[in-house]
Amino acid sequence: MYLSLASGSGFSKVYRTGSRSHKGGITVIQTPRETSPTEVGFVAGKKVGNAVARNRAKRRLREATRRVVLAPGTTYVVIADRGVVDAPFPSIVGWLENAIRDGAVRKRDE
Template sequence: MPARPPRLKQRREFRRVAEKGRRAARPGLVLQALPAPDRPLRVGFTTTKKIGNAVVRNRARRRLREAARLLLAGSGIEGFELVLIGRDATATRDFAALVGDLRGALRQAGVQPAEQPAEAAP
């Protein structure tokens, strides 16, 4: 089972990523990514009261943490600070679709390169 990546926890860290980072929006989440050379990958999670009560917000954060753990732990991605923001659909979206949203957002933000097409055999 992959270990979870280190976390962003302080407000100033979240604000720095929001102000200087790149954004990628998907139906299930919003990703903010800030290159941080010579640092390990760190991830933060947030949800707002707009998406629902505490139960809904906590469920959305748990689902984002699990999706990030599956995709990022052991991926070899280094030198980024990421913030995953929950949306209305995060708590109820199919989990496979949520993981796909995260994968696409990472690619769009330039955190994870697009998969290379297979080379044709001569």
């Protein structure tokens, strides 16, 4: 279970301070939070396609996020690339798991 990251200032903070990891058609930016609940925001820019394609990409990312274990006390921004719209769903889940794991490892190393 996670909270939705909705404010522009919340996205800006994650973009500024978070660690990035890119796998397949997904980029994940993650940063620690002061409070315990996990927050997740989803982004699909115009490069993904028209409004229908962007909304489909975000729906697929939301569902993939429900199937992945997220670290408590972390804020994530999940950014869709063109490939998310047509990729097989198990691939999306795998990309997301790997990107989250790589971002967490990079954050520990810094």
